[in-house]
Amino acid sequence: MADQPIIRLQEIHKIYVLGLTQVHALRGVTLTIGRGEYVAIMGPSGSGKSTLMNIIGCLDVPTRGRYLLNGQDVSRLSDDALARIRNKEIGFVFQTFNLLPRATALHNVELPLIYNGLPGGKRKEKARLALEKVGLGDRMHHKPNELSGGQRQRVAIARALVNDPSIILADEPTGNLDSKTGEEIMEIFDHLHAQGNTIILVTHEDFIARHAHKIIHLRDGKIENIEAMTQSVEEKA
Amino acid sequence: MVFWSRTREYLRFAWDALLANKIRAFLTTLGILIGVAAIIFILTLIQGINQYVEGEFANLGSTTVYVSKFPWVITGNYFELRNRPPVTIREYQALVRYATYPRWMTPVFESMRAIEYRNQSLEGVYVVGCNEQYTETHNIETELGRWFTATEVRSARPVCIIGQSVKEELFGKENPLGKRIKINGFPYKIIGVLEKKGSFFGFNMDNQAIIPYTAFRGYTFHRRSITIALKVKDPADLEPMKDEVRGILRRVRKLSPRENDNFAINQQDMLTDFYRKLTGTSFLVVIIIATISLVVGGIGIMNIMLVSVTERTREIGIRKAVGATRKQIMFHFITESLAISLVGGFLGVVLGILAAQVPLKYMHLETGVSPVTVFIGFFFAAAVGLLSGLYPAYKAARLNPIDALRYE
Numbered sequence: 001m002a003d004q005p006i007i008r009l010q011e012i013h014k015i016y017v018l019g020l021t022q023v024h025a026l027r028g029v030t031l032t033i034g035r036g037e038y039v040a041i042m043g044p045s046g047s048g049k050s051t052l053m054n055i056i057g058c059l060d061v062p063t064r065g066r067y068l069l070n071g072q073d074v075s076r077l078s079d080d081a082l083a084r085i086r087n088k089e090i091g092f093v094f095q096t097f098n099l100l101p102r103a104t105a106l107h108n109v110e111l112p113l114i115y116n117g118l119p120g121g122k123r124k125e126k127a128r129l130a131l132e133k134v135g136l137g138d139r140m141h142h143k144p145n146e147l148s149g150g151q152r153q154r155v156a157i158a159r160a161l162v163n164d165p166s167i168i169l170a171d172e173p174t175g176n177l178d179s180k181t182g183e184e185i186m187e188i189f190d191h192l193h194a195q196g197n198t199i200i201l202v203t204h205e206d207f208i209a210r211h212a213h214k215i216i217h218l219r220d221g222k223i224e225n226i227e228a229m230t231q232s233v234e235e236k237a
Numbered sequence: 238m239v240f241w242s243r244t245r246e247y248l249r250f251a252w253d254a255l256l257a258n259k260i261r262a263f264l265t266t267l268g269i270l271i272g273v274a275a276i277i278f279i280l281t282l283i284q285g286i287n288q289y290v291e292g293e294f295a296n297l298g299s300t301t302v303y304v305s306k307f308p309w310v311i312t313g314n315y316f317e318l319r320n321r322p323p324v325t326i327r328e329y330q331a332l333v334r335y336a337t338y339p340r341w342m343t344p345v346f347e348s349m350r351a352i353e354y355r356n357q358s359l360e361g362v363y364v365v366g367c368n369e370q371y372t373e374t375h376n377i378e379t380e381l382g383r384w385f386t387a388t389e390v391r392s393a394r395p396v397c398i399i400g401q402s403v404k405e406e407l408f409g410k411e412n413p414l415g416k417r418i419k420i421n422g423f424p425y426k427i428i429g430v431l432e433k434k435g436s437f438f439g440f441n442m443d444n445q446a447i448i449p450y451t452a453f454r455g456y457t458f459h460r461r462s463i464t465i466a467l468k469v470k471d472p473a474d475l476e477p478m479k480d481e482v483r484g485i486l487r488r489v490r491k492l493s494p495r496e497n498d499n500f501a502i503n504q505q506d507m508l509t510d511f512y513r514k515l516t517g518t519s520f521l522v523v524i525i526i527a528t529i530s531l532v533v534g535g536i537g538i539m540n541i542m543l544v545s546v547t548e549r550t551r552e553i554g555i556r557k558a559v560g561a562t563r564k565q566i567m568f569h570f571i572t573e574s575l576a577i578s579l580v581g582g583f584l585g586v587v588l589g590i591l592a593a594q595v596p597l598k599y600m601h602l603e604t605g606v607s608p609v610t611v612f613i614g615f616f617f618a619a620a621v622g623l624l625s626g627l628y629p630a631y632k633a634a635r636l637n638p639i640d641a642l643r644y645e
Contacts, residue, residue, distance in 0.1 A: 098558070098642060100555060102253050111559050115561045
């Protein structure tokens with residue numbers, strides 16, 4: 001599958017200091033994810049899955065341990081260096097969509113490219129392509145409040161895709177959607193995976209996690225077990 | 238290209254904020270608006286008055302001095318000045334006898350009198366009694382007819398030269414030359430009409446009549462102080478002339494060396510100096526007021542920018558998540574505060590210029606807009622916007638993206 005792993009986490013610890021108490025959110029997570037993998041991270045609340053997602057997404061840095069993203073150590077980078085990594089390497093899809101309310105779908109998708117400094121013409125072209133990929137070619141000039149929940153999440157997926165990131169990181173992507181729409185969204189992820197994208201899902205719902213090929217179960221800040229889901233690969237094949 | 242692409246995003250960000258909170262942005266920028274308007278108002282006004290005043294002062298002539306009881310610019314004890322003896326025709330006669338520097342010299346008797354022609358009467362005409370050299374000392378010439386001669390002065394001929402307003406009021410289209418008018422009840426023959434002079438600090442210079450001072454009734458026992466105008470030909474003689482005049486007057490008045498002068502030698506630069514001080518002071522006062530207003534305006538902008546940062550916390554989180562750096566987030570908010578302050582600056586410049594036109598029009602002065610003034614207005618607005626946007630922008634840039642994304 002992959003010659004070099006995209007993500008290599010070594011003994012990751014994360015400790016939050018809340019006043020006088022310390023919260024040990026991650027207690028030594030070691031994990032490797034290869035290129036083109038489709039992984040779900042599961043666990044009850046308080047298991048540290050959000051913290052792990054934040055670290056994988058370069059929104060946060062570990063207290064201890066090393067994180068190699070594409071072979072580059074990103075565990076000690078500055079705020080701005082992390083911002084650049086997020087821009088190039090990571091596409092986020094959030095439970096609450098997190099779109100700019102006053103911007104059109106197209107502009108929302110363009111956003112990562114703007115900070116990337118891509119000139120206007122190319123930018124619009126790439127954003128349009130990404131929207132077409134998620135089936136929203138005809139809704140480009142609508143604002144989020146003119147779109148349904150499923151459509152909003154598609155815009156968010158297009159935004160995650162637009163910069164050709166190494167990882168698409170989805171945090172409860174169907175949490176705010178009804179099950180039918182949720183299933184449609186999951187089909188998009190499946191499709192993106194089939195095209196060779198690396199996808200990491202964070203969820204607490206089993207039937208969502210079943211879409212992935214590998215489920216990482218977290219408990220109390222540690223990996224409890226890794227479950228391989230071979231049958232879904234066969235389904236696709 | 239890259240630069241422009243991001244700049245457009247910064248502008249769009251600011252524009253969204255302004256559109257979403259039009260009233261708030263306007264109220265916020267009111268302080269800037271008032272500060273800038275005050276600066277522009279006073280600059281435009283001073284500029285208009287300056288042009289005018291410089292022209293007026295040029296009329297006084299830089300090579301002429303005016304001896305009179307009071308200095309033009311009174312500093313010190315007014316009552317002491319009041320007790321000075323009046324300047325009289327005797328001092329003029331002494332100067333005629335002893336002074337060597339003045340090329341032209343005339344006494345100036347002034348009063349407001351009524352002029353009558355047939356059954357018409359004109360009240361409050363400025364009547365000047367002087368000699369034939371007044372035309373030189375005061376740079377004033379006739380348009381019609383002629384000036385009176387030294388002989389006519391010596392023999393106290395009842396002749397007069399009238400101003401344009403007097404001519405129009407009493408004669409209309411009729412030729413006034415050779416006509417007889419009555420000044421204060423005494424008959425004078427018109428021999429000349431002055432060229433149009435316009436107004437001097439609002440005083441109509443065309444509403445006057447000039448007669449030989451010897452024909453000025455009762456000039457020999459005239460109790461009010463007169464003015465003596467003296468003019469040199471070569472500007473280099475001006476200072477020596479002032480020294481000489483001072484020496485002669487002190488001698489005539491028998492002042493001991495320990496006493497101060499009890500007369501004044503006035504000249505144009507006293508007024509220009511005074512005027513500069515006056516405008517300098519008012520300028521300073523306005524700058525202080527404007528600065529206070531701009532500081533208050535700046536605080537207002539900073540306050541509203543902090544609100545804006547809080548309101549847009551989630552948006553900041555989104556932008557950071559997709560890769561905006563600290564610098565880029567800062568630019569967003571600085572653009573927003575600049576936009577607010579520049580709107581105020583623009584309105585302030587417009588308001589200031591418009592407001593200044595009212596008094597300038599009223600004073601019949603030239604009205605205009607100087608690009609420097611406009612630049613100054615925008616400069617102050619931009620400086621305030623930049624300074625007051627820095628801290629909120631810095632605060633926004635330092636937000637943690639995880640917390641920002643979770644913010645409700």
